[in-house]
Amino acid sequence: MKRRNAPLALCALGGASALLLAETLAADSNRLPSVDIIGSNEDTFSLSGSAHVLSNEDLEKKEYTDVHRMLRDVPGVYVQEEEGYGLRPNIGIRGTGTNRSDRITVMEDGIPIAPAPYAAPAAYYFPSAGRFHGVEVLKGPDTLRYGPFTVGGALNVLSTPIPTDEAGMVQLEAGEDRHQRGHVWYGASEGQWGFLLETHQQRSDGFKDVDRSNRDTGFDKQDYVAKLRWTSPDTADVKQAVELKLSHSSEVSNHSYLGLTDRDFSDDANRRYGLSAFDQMDNDHDGVALRHHLVLGSDTSLETALYRNKFQRNWFKVASAGGQSIGDLIEDANNGDANAQAILDGDQDVADVRLKNNNREYTSEGIQTELSHGFEWGSVRHDLVAGVRFHQDEVDRYQPIEVFEQQNGSLVRSGYIEPTGGDNRVEEADAFSAWMVDHIRLDQLLLTASLRYEDVDSEAKRYADPGRNVVSQRVDNQVDELMAGLGATWLLDDHWALLAGVHQGFAPPGASAAEGTDPEKSVNYEAGVRYWSGPFSADAIAFFSDYENTVNNCSVAAPCPNGDTIGSQSFGESQVQGLELGLNSRLWQGNGLTAPVRLAYTYTDGEITETADDLSVQDGDVLPYLPENQLSLTLGLERPAQWGAYLTTTYVDEVCVDNTCDRSNGPAFRSTDDYLVVDLAASYYLRSNVEVYAKVDNLFDDQEIVARSPDGARPNSPRTAYMGVRVGF
Template sequence: MLTEIENKTQSKKKGHFYLFLLTLLIPSLLFSQDETGKQNPETKTELAPKEQTPAIRVTGKKDTDREYLGDVEGTNIYSGKKSEVIKLDKTNANLALGNTRQVYAKVPGITIWENEGSGIQPGIGARGLSPNRNWEFNTRMNGYDISSDAFGYPEAYFNPPLEALEKVEIVRGAGALQYGPQFGGMVNYVVKKADPSKPVKVETKTTGGSYNTLNQYSSVSGTVGNWSYFVFYQGRSSDGWRDNSQYNLQNGFVNLSYKVSEKLKISFEMSKSTYLSQQAGGLTDEQFRVDPRQSGRTRNWFSAPWNVPALVIDYEQSPTARLNVKAFGLYGERNSVGFVSAANVADPIQARTLQYGARQIDRDTYRNFGVEARQIFNYDLLDRTHTLSFGTRYFNGNTDRFRNPNGTTGTNFDLRETNFTNVCYDGTRNCRVADLQFSTLNYAGFVENLFRITEALSITPGVRYEWIRSTASGRVNESLPSERNPFGGIIQPKERIQRQVLYGLGAQYQTTKTTNLYANYSRAYRPVIYSELFAPTATLNEVDPNLKDQTGYNADAGYRGKFGQWLQFDVGVFELRYNNRVGQLPGILPGQANFQTNVGDSLHRGAEAFVEIDPIVALTESQPYGSVSFFTSSANVNARYIRWEDPRVLTNPTSAQNFYRVGKLVENAPSQIHRYGITYHYKNVLSFTYLVSYTGAAYSDAVNTVNPTANGQIGLIPSYTVRDFTFVWNFYENFSLRGGVNNLTNEMYFTRRAGGYPGPGIMPGDGMFYFLGLSAVF
């Protein structure tokens, strides 16, 4: 039964739904059309089958800002898998500030958390999965890990500057076989490469905007003999849209490559990021209604120094065989200090000293190392050429985590610990509330084979094996173990070993040279290890110590491609099963903390569609006044619990019936996400894009609580519509001007209700923002 709030917006949703159905029908009506001959051949870099020349083929392609991955690219097989490629140099978006909704505008179904306008931390999800710092995606840069810990704490605190990227690759759930068991799939940021034709190429971009925002990006690249290099630096600072939301960040990157021979290339890369941001904190619903820009926190800060070195070896044994080896590391930190009580609790001032009280310190230190090796080659069987890809992975991650409520009483960023007054398990007073050590050891192997059954039909079976060992040790500050905290003081070292076999099958049918049908099924898995069990060190929630591993599958099917240069599309359906979901339940008693536990199983079904059409190009060969393209990127998602329970009350049959709710909507999973846009292009001189982004209402908890709690942490997240305008003007040779307005109508909205940092409470999205930037290439 629809809630009262849902009924109020039903007519708006129907309008979006009818337009979504229209986008599904357009490609179907055109399915039987012949090729017009106006399109350029697609660019695909792959190992060629026997029916073609058995070597790597590179051909030209249409100049567009959105594509999908080829059947084989590098050492990876993508045939039959849903994928998207965003070419950032062709995208009209606020790249200087990393505006996510603009960057992913043409990727249907992407859910975005927009709780800060700095673009520092990514936050995307898909198909009803949580957007929490890319939590459900395997997040990579140039093919290697950049998140905290792929299993123990897969949050991405580092986001490379978009101005430095060539493209962003997204592989949906089926990516689990090649990259790991995440339900969302894989996101890979691909950094620009050295210019092979020049010894020195310089690019510089300066962008200014509202709230004293200033962004500077510069890069130098080139090729000298067998050496090539690419170096960039980015610095950005701003006062922020909300009170107490200033930030300052710096990013740097170095790539140095040496071509040993025609077949062997060795590259060294180093990424370094450091930033400091003031956290404005969360709001209650009443505070948001009165003034979304207000802040009750003046002493909350966050920083995350991030260092990622990598060594990459590419070896082409023959025209039909390649080897790629990546060795990578991470030394990073997550540091926060502040007052983290609910939004309706003021930062207290001590009556005796008239000073603020001590702030809470939360710190993580990550020390990771990993190696991935991938091999791919062609072989002949039954008069056809097929492609085999296989690889192995080793990963060793170590996390140190501590929490101390006795930080300094000042207002600036300060991680010093003072005044140890907590009585520890051993009777001393010199301990922290939590001092924990986690480790993850992972061995994995995968194999996939692209079987070309006919000239048009291919299938790709695959299997992956994961071996994961997790350990936890340390102590939490508790005088004695108790029912409230069964861990007690000193934690006995714990070890957990998990073994998992994942498998999948993809299929693809080439309907024309530029269109194909695809389908894929893949098992998914997400382990629960001890860093999640001890989540209270970073949030205001209580955690069930008996959390279970999460298992399930992804399945999707669709039709994609292009007709001439006037139409491109990707429409499809999907089903995702997520067992033993970890969710948040409100406290049973008034004032009781939220409870994080396995709340049940969910089933996510829906349809996704991207369609872009250029009527001027369709009608005429000549465009003296430019061309206009219209696009829609839409998703309808029905993500519901098919098994739901509260383990706190299942021992009481009467209470259990009251808390058992099959059919509830999954939290943070809006049922409709629609983005519509129009882009005008005039030769290679001028272009502008007007984008409308609509996101439907969602719930913040598994119970589907509508009326918000007093602290703003639980309740409905209303639907919202945001409009953006962006332009690019190449006014003189290598000089260009880029600018625009984000949130053109100054919509007041929020995308999440946080249970802890950076809240807790409502996290408002940014209001209207102007920006203008000058770029030059030499």
């Protein structure tokens, strides 16, 4: 496999690489530019493409700590719930698929944060949503600037910025199921220096009960962030700024893939079978990012960054019993097999119960450099950015199996299996990316012309022995792709704009893909209208994605249609089309009161358009976990700076959990329920800097089947109440 260690080392020694940063400050400033990729909600009006921003004010109104709930406010974004807390989000954009967010570009402060986006795209790590300062979602041609996944779009979460003056915040929260949350930050800027220290800690006992066990089903997660910034003095000949960000998080959560049979779900949605009593996720994440901003002229700047993320996890969970996978056991019980049901209930003894240590170590590191230059050519304004990135990532899987017997409803350890083959493998990828984007303004016409090039070399090795002395299988693959995009926005007047765009989409196939496996490729179109007038904004955007090659990464969480849980499978051709509607406004204002409203609606239709050679995927099959209709409506009543109350109603259609569920002869138990959930949040300011709040998630306690993959029916979280206080200083 072609290696790129030399360029990485050279750039690292130079201490610089580029970060995809918004051009929000003039080039003659020596301050670091903002780490957002869009800016404010006002900035979306003139973008040649679809974009949405959840500001810090938006997030504080609802006090969500689950990114799934946050993203319901953004049209064109799909989320798949799993354990009820959003610990391992499943996010898709415009039909990309939601499994572990493995088909979208996920960033924090503009830097890729997936544990191994090229080698193993499934993002089992995600920052704690409770500490987010903002969330941005970008779609359309501009996404070619933020790869590698350019089919649907990019998600950028913003961390707390270093304050311009001395400032801080303390937030404490408590709730049902022994929920506790603390969020504290303090920072200051003085002269050329600035700093920030932050921690976010959250725990809960969970809302499920494990049969015959006193172990809770909750989690304990801790985040720490430190930032240090230096800027050159205003009198310096060379204007520049440097910022170092260090982060660490740890999580222990007693969560499982094991769900319920439909009959047991209807009896008690919050039950968990005793076979999953020992299931537990234990992970740690460490990240470092060094950013540099250098002014080269009045309209020219170089923005650089060096980043490295290390993620270690062991998800110890039940995989099989009596030689049968847990998913098959659930399916048999659903179909009336009394023995299978007795095993799940703990009423029947069974040997060879296997719990796998899904033990993995991820490393992701890279360097980027991006040059920004603005110039006038005649009457046309150009803002040109060009950048390159060298990136390496790796996942090391060493996954031994512990064997138990179920005796009288209890698990008794009986053996240990050393890992070989698929449970003992290393996957790695080297990637080179280059991009060029030109934002062109000609009177009322805004154009975005973009190019992106991706070159990815990947390698996977499986070992025949635990000591890794013998390689049993080696696969290499190489993909490269040049993508282009063109977007246009026509500003009709100060309030109305028309937009349209087309761009080519790309997603790498993962390092376990066999030699010759093509990347996912598509051509994506969008067209719509946008309106902005003071507090009122609205947009309606139609989209269409034509996939030349649809690729599914196979995993235990989302097995491929051919049954594989390792590697990838190509679906061939498919199409996704839909409509996004977004609205922000005020229903009423008077007597010091305001009634805000926010609406996000998405209609989607997606299907396979080509039958696979092995017939596991057929023309007309649906795309999994893709709801036809989803809607989020927030109604509020507030007296600014004194109090506010917000009622959020979310509706999501039922979805198919695999491609076969809509076939006339397809198997049963292959779709989720549609569901409607109402959340309520209210806050009151005791003083200008002291706010107390209360919230109730799932106000009417409606629990439905929101997931079935991989091992049975699982619910959304039940009604849960919280109270908290936030003090700023």
